[in-house]
Amino acid sequence: MTDLNTLKARGIIAQKQEGYFALRFLSNAGYFTAEEMMNLTEVARKYGNGELGLTSRLTLEIPYIKAEQLEEVLAFCEEKNLKIGGGGTSVRAILTCKGTVCKHGLADTNRITRAMDKQFFGRLLPGKFKISVLGCPNSYGKAQGNDLAFLAVREVKLDEEACIHCKKCVKVCPDxxxxxxxxxxxxxxxxxxxxxxxxxxxxxDALRSDNIEFLVFLGGRLGRKARLATPCKCKIQAEEINAVTEKVLAFYSEHAGSKERFAEVIERIGLETVEQAIFG
Incomplete structure (x- = not known):
C-alpha cells in the first residue's frame, strides 16, 4: 500500500483505529448536489459506519472505510464523479461563506471561490496553505485564521449636504x-x-457607495501557534484576487522552508517586507 502521507495528500486519512481510513470529499464552494449527497450516503452506508462528518473547510469526511475495501470505494467514487482530496503540503480546499445568497453578502463569493479553486487547489507548496474568500465584515474573524484571505467591504461616503440628520444610520451602525x-x-x-x-x-440617499473592495489578510494561522492576520494597507478589486494569490504563493514558495507555514515566514522576514514584495 502507498505510504500514509501520500494517501493523506489524496484525502485518504488513516484513523487511529488500525485498518480504517476516513475519506475527505471536496465540495464545490461549500455545496454538494442532491445526487452527490445520495452517492455519498451510499458510500457511508455500504462501506463506512453510516456517518458523514462535516469539516471546517466545507468538505465532508466518511470514516471507518476498511483498508481492504479502499480500491473498491475509490472506484465507486470515480464512477460517480465524487472528488477526494484536500491534504498534504498544498493549497487546501478554499473556504468561503454564503455571501452569494446571504443578505449581508457584498460579493458573489461562490463565483470567486470556484474560479480560484480551479486555478489553485492542490498546488504543491512547502507547507499546507489555507485560503478563504468572505463576503462581508461579519466574517472578519474567519479571515484572520487563514494563510491568505480576501474579505469584501463597501466603500461608504456621506454626503453631508444631503443629510437631513434623521439619525437612522446611527441606530443601525454596528461600529x-x-x-x-x-x-x-x-x-x-x-x-x-x-x-x-x-x-x-x-x-x-445621503450615504453612497460606488465600489466594493476586498481587504487582503496575510499569514493567519490557528492551532497551537496561532497568529491572527490583520488587513494589508492595500485594498483590491475582485478581478485582482487571482493575480494577488499567484504573487503570494510565489513568494511563499521562494521563501518558506519545508513545512514552514506562511505565518512563520512573515514572522521571520517581517510583514512590511512581505507586503512590499507582493503589492510593490
Whole structure:
C-alpha cells in the first residue's frame, strides 16, 4: 500500500483505529448536489459506519472505510464523479461563506471561490496553505485564521449636504462610526468597518457607495501557534484576487522552508517586507 502521507495528500486519512481510513470529499464552494449527497450516503452506508462528518473547510469526511475495501470505494467514487482530496503540503480546499445568497453578502463569493479553486487547489507548496474568500465584515474573524484571505467591504461616503440628520444610520451602525453634533452628522472612516448596513435605511440617499473592495489578510494561522492576520494597507478589486494569490504563493514558495507555514515566514522576514514584495 502507498505510504500514509501520500494517501493523506489524496484525502485518504488513516484513523487511529488500525485498518480504517476516513475519506475527505471536496465540495464545490461549500455545496454538494442532491445526487452527490445520495452517492455519498451510499458510500457511508455500504462501506463506512453510516456517518458523514462535516469539516471546517466545507468538505465532508466518511470514516471507518476498511483498508481492504479502499480500491473498491475509490472506484465507486470515480464512477460517480465524487472528488477526494484536500491534504498534504498544498493549497487546501478554499473556504468561503454564503455571501452569494446571504443578505449581508457584498460579493458573489461562490463565483470567486470556484474560479480560484480551479486555478489553485492542490498546488504543491512547502507547507499546507489555507485560503478563504468572505463576503462581508461579519466574517472578519474567519479571515484572520487563514494563510491568505480576501474579505469584501463597501466603500461608504456621506454626503453631508444631503443629510437631513434623521439619525437612522446611527441606530443601525454596528461600529459607532457616526459622530453626532447639534446640527451635524459625520462619518469617521477610522471606525467604519465598511459593512454598508447604513445605506438602505437612509431616506434621502445621503450615504453612497460606488465600489466594493476586498481587504487582503496575510499569514493567519490557528492551532497551537496561532497568529491572527490583520488587513494589508492595500485594498483590491475582485478581478485582482487571482493575480494577488499567484504573487503570494510565489513568494511563499521562494521563501518558506519545508513545512514552514506562511505565518512563520512573515514572522521571520517581517510583514512590511512581505507586503512590499507582493503589492510593490
Amino acid at each position: 459607532g462610526a457616526f459622530e453626532i453634533g447639534e446640527s451635524t452628522l459625520a462619518l469617521r472612516d477610522e471606525k467604519c468597518s465598511r459593512c454598508g448596513k447604513c445605506m438602505p435605511v437612509c431616506p434621502v
